Amino acid sequence: xxxxxxxxxxxxxxxxxxxxxxxxxxxxxxxxxxxxxxxxxxxxxxxxxxxxxxxxxxxxxxxxxxxxxxxxxxxxxxxxxxxxxxxxxxxxxxxxxxxxxxxxxxxxxxxxxxxxxxxxxxxxxxxxxxxxxxxxxxxxxxxxxxxxxxxxxxxxxxxxxxxxxxxxxxxxxxxxxxxxxxxxxxxxxxxxxxxxxxxxxxxxxxxxxxxxxxxxxxxxxxxxxxxxxxxxxxxxxxxxxxxxxxxxxxxxxxxxxxxxxxxxxxxxxxxxxxxxxxxxxxxxxxxxxxxxxxxxxxxxxxxxxxxxxxxxxxxxxxxxxxxxxxxxxxxxxxxxxxxxxxxxxxxxxxxxxxxxxxxxxxxxxxxxxxxxxxxxxxxxxxxxxxxxxxxxxxxxxxxxxxxxxxxxxxxxxxxxxxxxxxxxxxxxxxxxxxxxxxxxxxxxxxxxxxxxxxxxxxxxxxxxxxxxxxxxxxxxxxxxxxxxxxxxxxxxxxxxxxxxxxxxxxxxxxxxxxxxxxxxxxxxxxxxxxxxxxxxxxxxxxxxxxxxxxxxxxxxxxxxxxxxxxxxxxxxx
Amino acid sequence: xxxxxxxxxxxxxxxxxxxxxxxxxxxxxxxxxxxxxxxxxxxxxxxxxxxxxxxxxxxxxxxxxxxxxxxxxxxxxxxxxxxxxxxxxxxxxxxxxxxxxxxxxxxxxxxxxxxxxxxxxxxxxxxxxxxxxxxxxxxxxxxxxxxxxxxxxxxxxxxxxxxxxxxxxxxxxxxxxxxxxxxxxxxxxxxxxxxxxxxxxxxxxxxxxxxxxxxxxxxxxxxxxxxxxxxxxxxxxxxxxxxxxxxxxxxxxxxxxxxxxxxxxxxxxxxxxxxxxxxxxxxxxxxxxxxxxxxxxxxxxxxxxxxxxxxxxxxxxxxxxxxxxxxxxxxxxxxxxxxx
Numbered sequence: 001x002x003x004x005x006x007x008x009x010x011x012x013x014x015x016x017x018x019x020x021x022x023x024x025x026x027x028x029x030x031x032x033x034x035x036x037x038x039x040x041x042x043x044x045x046x047x048x049x050x051x052x053x054x055x056x057x058x059x060x061x062x063x064x065x066x067x068x069x070x071x072x073x074x075x076x077x078x079x080x081x082x083x084x085x086x087x088x089x090x091x092x093x094x095x096x097x098x099x100x101x102x103x104x105x106x107x108x109x110x111x112x113x114x115x116x117x118x119x120x121x122x123x124x125x126x127x128x129x130x131x132x133x134x135x136x137x138x139x140x141x142x143x144x145x146x147x148x149x150x151x152x153x154x155x156x157x158x159x160x161x162x163x164x165x166x167x168x169x170x171x172x173x174x175x176x177x178x179x180x181x182x183x184x185x186x187x188x189x190x191x192x193x194x195x196x197x198x199x200x201x202x203x204x205x206x207x208x209x210x211x212x213x214x215x216x217x218x219x220x221x222x223x224x225x226x227x228x229x230x231x232x233x234x235x236x237x238x239x240x241x242x243x244x245x246x247x248x249x250x251x252x253x254x255x256x257x258x259x260x261x262x263x264x265x266x267x268x269x270x271x272x273x274x275x276x277x278x279x280x281x282x283x284x285x286x287x288x289x290x291x292x293x294x295x296x297x298x299x300x301x302x303x304x305x306x307x308x309x310x311x312x313x314x315x316x317x318x319x320x321x322x323x324x325x326x327x328x329x330x331x332x333x334x335x336x337x338x339x340x341x342x343x344x345x346x347x348x349x350x351x352x353x354x355x356x357x358x359x360x361x362x363x364x365x366x367x368x369x370x371x372x373x374x375x376x377x378x379x380x381x382x383x384x385x386x387x388x389x390x391x392x393x394x395x396x397x398x399x400x401x402x403x404x405x406x407x408x409x410x411x412x413x414x415x416x417x418x419x420x421x422x423x424x425x426x427x428x429x430x431x432x433x434x435x436x437x438x439x440x441x442x443x444x445x446x447x448x449x450x451x452x453x454x455x456x457x458x459x460x461x462x463x464x465x466x467x468x469x470x471x472x473x474x475x476x477x478x479x480x481x482x483x484x485x486x487x488x489x490x491x492x493x494x495x496x497x498x499x500x501x502x503x504x505x506x507x508x509x510x511x512x513x514x515x516x517x518x519x520x521x522x523x524x525x526x527x528x529x530x531x532x533x534x535x536x537x538x539x540x541x542x543x544x545x546x547x548x549x550x551x552x553x554x555x556x557x558x559x560x561x562x563x564x565x566x567x568x569x570x571x572x573x
Numbered sequence: 574x575x576x577x578x579x580x581x582x583x584x585x586x587x588x589x590x591x592x593x594x595x596x597x598x599x600x601x602x603x604x605x606x607x608x609x610x611x612x613x614x615x616x617x618x619x620x621x622x623x624x625x626x627x628x629x630x631x632x633x634x635x636x637x638x639x640x641x642x643x644x645x646x647x648x649x650x651x652x653x654x655x656x657x658x659x660x661x662x663x664x665x666x667x668x669x670x671x672x673x674x675x676x677x678x679x680x681x682x683x684x685x686x687x688x689x690x691x692x693x694x695x696x697x698x699x700x701x702x703x704x705x706x707x708x709x710x711x712x713x714x715x716x717x718x719x720x721x722x723x724x725x726x727x728x729x730x731x732x733x734x735x736x737x738x739x740x741x742x743x744x745x746x747x748x749x750x751x752x753x754x755x756x757x758x759x760x761x762x763x764x765x766x767x768x769x770x771x772x773x774x775x776x777x778x779x780x781x782x783x784x785x786x787x788x789x790x791x792x793x794x795x796x797x798x799x800x801x802x803x804x805x806x807x808x809x810x811x812x813x814x815x816x817x818x819x820x821x822x823x824x825x826x827x828x829x830x831x832x833x834x835x836x837x838x839x840x841x842x843x844x845x846x847x848x849x850x851x852x853x854x855x856x857x858x859x860x861x862x863x864x865x866x867x868x869x870x871x872x873x874x875x876x877x878x879x880x881x882x883x884x885x886x887x888x889x890x891x892x893x894x895x896x897x898x899x900x901x902x903x904x905x906x907x908x909x910x911x912x913x
Binding site: 020021024026028034035118119120124138139206208210211215216227228230232233235237253255256257258259263265266269271447450451454 | 604606619621622625628664671723726738745747748859860864870871875
């Protein structure tokens with residue numbers, strides 16, 4: 001019995017030792033980490049670790065997303081009318097393997113991204129810059145090894161030289177993306193990765209490298225190196241030979257804890273320094289005001305969300321009767337600007353901010369994060385105004401919309417409460433205008449919605465965009481250009497807007513670009529191709545002994561969005 | 574007996590083959606776009622949906638897709654699990670021992686204590702102890718695992734701080750584990766074999782809450798079935814005969830009544846073990862226990878088809894193997910049951 005009592009006490013006591021040690025950062029999250037290979041990194045959970053193991057040539061300066069500073073490069077020069085970028089590289093930088101970084105590593109890393117450019121990766125946008133197309137050699141036969149080799153080269157002075165087919169003002173910002181990190185080529189080749197030559201390049205085109213050997217045994221120049229990855233934890237330790245300032249935190253543990261309640265208990269007890277919190281509602285209800293917890297609010301949100309109104313609906317099944325007889329809509333229903341404006345005035349923005357964002361939301365003037373260069377706060381915005389909405393619907397289609405009414409089928413991604421609420425707000429307000437107006441909401445599985453909307457089949461959907469790099473082009477071109485990624489979803493084409501967006505792509509003069517984006521914003525306000533959904537204000541929480549987390553240091557382009565910093569900039573007291 | 578065992582062992586690959594056709598066919602009920610969506614995580618990647626479908630051959634006919642899958646599976650390649658960031662086979666090899674360890678710690682108490690409590694309850698029919706055990710059984714029956722797990726976690730870890738929270742090890746030990754020589758893959762046992770009693774104790778402490786949750790839920794079923802079986806056996810003719818022969822009450826109860834009452838428990842116990850080995854999905858998820866169950870739930874949510882297929886195949890193997898063992902054990906317990 002005594003033995004049993006002793007064992008019981010041994011088993012039960014000990015949780016007192018559990019609190020996260022001072023030299024260790026403990027993060028608990030539900031998210032999977034699919035890869036630690038930069039070339040395959042295209043999600044924040046992977047990016048959050050990759051950006052601490054590896055480093056890019058340039059990075060964002062502090063919390064700024066407008067200014068870039070050298071990281072593995074020491075400086076760069078732009079020549080040849082903005083088409084050649086020459087980087088001087090930092091000397092005596094050691095990889096985790098002990099190898100010294102050379103220009104050859106940088107060349108190998110970017111060429112590897114261009115060669116593989118798998119469908120799952122984010123390499124399409126660097127391929128656009130360097131090869132003039134987002135496709136890889138499998139999909140575009142004009143891409144040859146010679147073109148890839150020419151695009152990225154080391155010159156005799158050991159500088160890394162990029163040659164772009166045309167000017168790309170977003171090129172530097174793209175180079176700050178964790179996917180463009182510099183990998184240890186000798187180590188990678190020894191692990192069985194691409195040899196870096198023309199001999200085997202064709203075998204690697206389009207290859208999904210999420211589970212690559214490099215993902216299992218990464219070697220970067222970052223302040224942290226991978227120690228081990230087991231079923232539920234990723235363990236990292238400070239890189240002793242790091243070229244920069246020695247990190248204050250020696251160990252980092254990323255634990256996978258799928259259940260929010262379990263994460264929350266660990267956080268409140270101090271066993272975890274940071275957790276995936278479950279969002280604003282949970283932070284405000286469960287964490288705010290609790291001992292040892294600091295809530296960091298009013299942080300920038302760099303996503304943009306919109307309700308799309310398709311002017312050329314390609315699925316007759318979604319049109320009902322297909323006529324303006326109250327039982328459906330014609331395929332080009334949204335081509336009348338009055339319908340679009342009517343919708344924009346019928347959305348209750350304030351109510352959405354209150355109901356979905358707990359009052360912490362902001363109406364934007366354009367589909368571009370307000371912290372991004374190019375954002376114009378002066379562009380007008382729509383407000384909820386039933387009288388105006390009514391007036392525009394009365395004008396639409398020569399008065400037939402108001403007279404006959406319509407039945408509109410709209411869709412949102414199943415499971416997305418904010419998207420569902422937005423559609424319900426719109427439905428309620430539109431139907432309240434006229435008893436002949438009917439809006440049917442349908443929850444669609446993500447893949448189905450993506451596919452159908454891309455095929456132009458969906459009359460109205462709600463969807464968002466998160467940035468790959470901090471340049472207005474990544475949003476403005478995507479949403480507003482008729483060559484942009486989202487075009488098939490709303491088929492809104494405006495010649496002036498297209499021209500301005502192409503001009504903005506062709507110049508590196510930021511003032512000119514700002515003016516052009518402002519023009520796009522104003523035109524979009526007039527033409528209302530989208531209902532702009534208010535942007536939520538980002539919020540996060542951390543333990544009060546964690547130092548280095550603040551609104552002043554928070555950079556929204558950092559994948560590690562628990563703090564908006566790299567781990568090397570954190571410490572614990 | 575030997576013939577029977579050989580026959581059952583020969584059946585295993587055939588059953589597995591049939592199951593694999595069924596499992597792959599079931600995943601094919603999803604459209605190529607649905608399956609391709611499992612490979613993407615953002616709207617940006619959605620632009621590549623068609624490329625993913627084409628590159629991975631998701632639009633090819635069933636025989637082609639099944640053939641490719643079977644070929645790579647037979648070569649030991651079950652595909653890549655993006656939920657774990659590792660190949661599926663490697664993930665199974667890493668996680669299965671953890672689930673086996675949890676099963677070892679849990680299954681024996683569940684079955685033995687369940688049998689004992691069921692017997693106790695039946696022998697004390699309608700007395701206080703029986704009433705208490707029946708309440709326990711009803712609670713175990715009706716309380717959702719999810720609720721029970723969260724309550725235990727909130728009280729024993731969050732409020733009282735007696736037990737550690739989610740996971741398998743304290744942070745302080747997580748780095749030390751890398752130095753252990755792995756013999757079985759079961760962390761606690763390997764720690765003992767390495768002489769690292771502190772780590773073994775840590776593993777054990779982390780096992781208490783998941784084991785307790787599983788114990789409460791699963792032993793209630795065995796208790797209930799055992800109680801009913803015992804009550805039936807105690808009123809049977811052979812028990813009356815045994816008593817008439819003047820045998821002691823203890824011998825009558827334990828040797829005659831309980832032996833017969835145990836027959837259906839063999840099957841039930843077997844299925845309990847199957848359930849635990851196939852992954853105690855909810856328990857492992859709540860307590861972030863790095864076993865098979867936690868992985869598969871994440872895989873299913875992420876439409877990680879290679880992982881789901883790998884898990885289904887593993888589960889099928891466990892069911893077939895354990896069912897065979899149950900059949901063999903059944904014959905051992907009940908000599909009347911022979912194998913033709």
